[in-house]
């Protein structure tokens with residue numbers, strides 16, 4: 001990928017997520033993505049920064065790429081999704097359960113504990129994401145784990161304090177009352 005295109009896209013994503021990028025961060029991301037195809041990187045980064053209201057981590061950009069690569073078909077026009085849950089993307093971004101304990105401990109801080117991970121939707125669009133890729137295909141990645149509403153909570157964006165409250169309720173009430181009490185680790 002062209003380094004200038006990379007820098008421009010990173011700068012745009014920084015503006016959108018209201019983050020500042022220092023040269024060291026930029027260099028670290030470049031190291032991760034320099035071998036990627038420009039178009040794929042741009043699409044994955046734009047998708048991630050639209051969906052999150054903070055600057056996406058390396059793994060969040062990678063997850064978007066996997067999701068893009070594995071997307072079975074083009075998304076339908078807005079408002080006509082077959083699956084309103086994933087909007088026909090086949091995947092959902094959920095709060096990482098590593099953030100649950102700090103919530104229960106009442107030490108949760110968005111900047112410190114808010115992590116997300118991508119899982120496959122339960123709908124038929126998500127089926128593609130849950131299937132292992134056939135041998136010989138490029139961009140191999142592991143099948144995504146299936147969404148389980150009893151132990152996982154989809155990310156609502158932008159993440160503002162009310163949504164953190166919602167997450168707190170999920171972790172302390174809904175989650176506790178769910179039949180599946182074991183800790184879920186992706």
Ligand SMILES: [Zn+2]
Nearest residue numbers: 083086121123
């Ligand atoms: Zn779905």
